[in-house]
Amino acid sequence: MAMLNQHAxxxxxxxxxxxxxxxxxxxxxxxxxxxxxxxxxxxxxxxxGRNSGILHAGIYYPEGxxxxxxxxxxxxxxxxxxxxxxxxxxxxxxxxxxKDAAEIEILHKLYHRAIANGAKVELIDAxxxxxxEPYAKTTEQALYSYYTCSIDPKLILKHLAxxxxxxxxxxxxxxxxxxxxxxxxxxxxxxGPLRFDLFINAAGAYSDRVAHAFGLADQYRFIxxxxxxxxxxxxxxxxVKGNIYPVPNLExxxxxxxxxxxxxxxxxxxxxxxPAFGREHYNxxxxxxxxxxxxxxxxxxxxxxxxxxxxxxxxEPRKYFASQFFKEAQTLVRGLKLEDIEPxxxxxxxxxxxxxxxKELVMDFLILKDQAxxxxxxxxSPAFTSSMAFxxxxxxxxM
Numbered sequence: 211m212a213m214l215n216q217h218a219x220x221x222x223x224x225x226x227x228x229x230x231x232x233x234x235x236x237x238x239x240x241x242x243x244x245x246x247x248x249x250x251x252x253x254x255x256x257x258x259g260r261n262s263g264i265l266h267a268g269i270y271y272p273e274g275x276x277x278x279x280x281x282x283x284x285x286x287x288x289x290x291x292x293x294x295x296x297x298x299x300x301x302x303x304x305x306x307x308x309k310d311a312a313e314i315e316i317l318h319k320l321y322h323r324a325i326a327n328g329a330k331v332e333l334i335d336a337x338x339x340x341x342x343e344p345y346a347k348t349t350e351q352a353l354y355s356y357y358t359c360s361i362d363p364k365l366i367l368k369h370l371a372x373x374x375x376x377x378x379x380x381x382x383x384x385x386x387x388x389x390x391x392x393x394x395x396x397x398x399x400x401x402g403p404l405r406f407d408l409f410i411n412a413a414g415a416y417s418d419r420v421a422h423a424f425g426l427a428d429q430y431r432f433i434x435x436x437x438x439x440x441x442x443x444x445x446x447x448x449x450v451k452g453n454i455y456p457v458p459n460l461e462x463x464x465x466x467x468x469x470x471x472x473x474x475x476x477x478x479x480x481x482x483x484x485p486a487f488g489r490e491h492y493n494x495x496x497x498x499x500x501x502x503x504x505x506x507x508x509x510x511x512x513x514x515x516x517x518x519x520x521x522x523x524x525x526e527p528r529k530y531f532a533s534q535f536f537k538e539a540q541t542l543v544r545g546l547k548l549e550d551i552e553p554x555x556x557x558x559x560x561x562x563x564x565x566x567x568x569k570e571l572v573m574d575f576l577i578l579k580d581q582a583x584x585x586x587x588x589x590x591s592p593a594f595t596s597s598m599a600f601x602x603x604x605x606x607x608x609m
Contacts, residue, residue: 219243221397221406223388223420225253227261227363227597228589229412230370233380235601244380245406247399249387254367256490257414258594260558262481263472264453265289266592267304267357268327269320270465276575277592278327280603284596285357291598292361295369298473302452304358305339307348309541313457317353320457330356345449347544358453362473363594388413391423395582408609411585415489415561421585426578430587432561433508433571434489435464435522437481439556440535442469446550447477454542461518463562463573463590467529467538479539479551481558484526485509492557508564515569563588575600579608 220241222229225248233244250256268282292299308317317333324331332354334342339352346352374380389398396405411420415434421427442449455468464483471477487505490497512519528534532548540546563572575596576587584604593600 217405218245220408222246222410222412224412224414226258226414227594231597231601233374235605242379246382247386248384251384253371259364261363261594263360263363265359266595267355268329269324273326280596280599281592282328283599287598297365298362300360300473304355304453305343306353306455307346308457310349316457345543346454360473409583417587424583426580429567430563431566433564434486435483435560435562436486437558439478439480440551441554442477443550443552450477482526482529560590584608
């Protein structure tokens with residue numbers, strides 16, 4: 211495909227959930243010439259397609275943050291989409307359990323955050339918890355989320371892409387990689403230059419690079435974290451009916467090892483949040499390149515400067531070992547045995563944005579606009595859940 215001298219009304223870089231839902235919302239609002247650049251052979255090959263499959267319900271996020279404003283609205287929109295397209299939807303809810311009395315205060319804080327964000331939640335006692343999740347264990351109380359559910363991310367991505375292509379107003383150019391900027395309205399790709407009226411950077415783990423190419427966001431860079439999973443053996447999957455989560459550390463953007471039943475009936479345990487050495491470092495050797503040395507250097511600097519990152523870096527790598535992983539998991543479920551948890555190949559990379567001037571992890575979504583470009587940075591959890599509401603917000607507020 212040669213794109214020399216071609217033109218797009220709106221050019222979107224990235225074919226993940228954010229890029230696809232932005233294109234969908236642009237169509238709704240009247241755009242008629244949209245091009246999506248995707249470097250892989252299909253959409254959603256990275257974070258979006260490796261998503262946990264959980265639609266979150268606005269529990270964790272501080273009132274007033276973009277995550278708080280958009281998560282629950284996005285949850286409802288995606289549920290409606292699944293129902294309209296007859297895509298699988300498992301509405302089991304979620305329990306958040308406390309491993310000791312010290313976590314009860316945080317559990318209550320989550321309850322008040324959820325109420326402020328419009329979520330339907332309930333503080334429940336051990337008896338009610340036993341009705342919902344007979345094998346879950348908690349101290350005194352647990353928090354139940356009614357709106358949390360499971361979906362199939364890959365099916366949603368597939369149907370969104372089909373909808374866009376069938377409109378005849380959107381082209382998804384796969385195997386097309388963003389290489390740089392030629393001028394204020396032209397980007398360079400491995401298939402040639404492409405002109406645009408508006409450029410939207412939705413490049414996920416590479417969105418910092420794309421923003422830097424436009425001379426923006428110099429103080430921001432990504433630190434990748436690897437999320438590995440295990441799963442309950444099929445003979446023990448009855449132990450989890452829906453989703454069982456721990457009380458998280460609200461100072462970090464990770465939710466901790468948890469149990470989640472997917473729409474196929476498998477129960478996954480995880481993920482970890484281990485520092486990785488590449489934006490696509492899914493296993494031991496693949497996804498590592500010369501950038502690994504820069505990432506390692508950045509990890510060392512953050513380790514020295516940021517106590518929250520230091521805690522993650524010191525505790526998460528232990529979970530590579532089955533015994534340590536099991537130790538985390540058994541705090542949530544009664545009667546669990548080491549042999550109940552099996553290896554699996556599910557793994558994802560979370561590209562965590564860092565404000566390098568402050569050496570702080572960025573906790574919220576971040577959107578930057580400059581002239582004819584919009585840059586979506588830090589589109590991490592709950593970005594998949596929020597995506598349709600997020601797309602409406604970006605287009606209404608930044609175009």
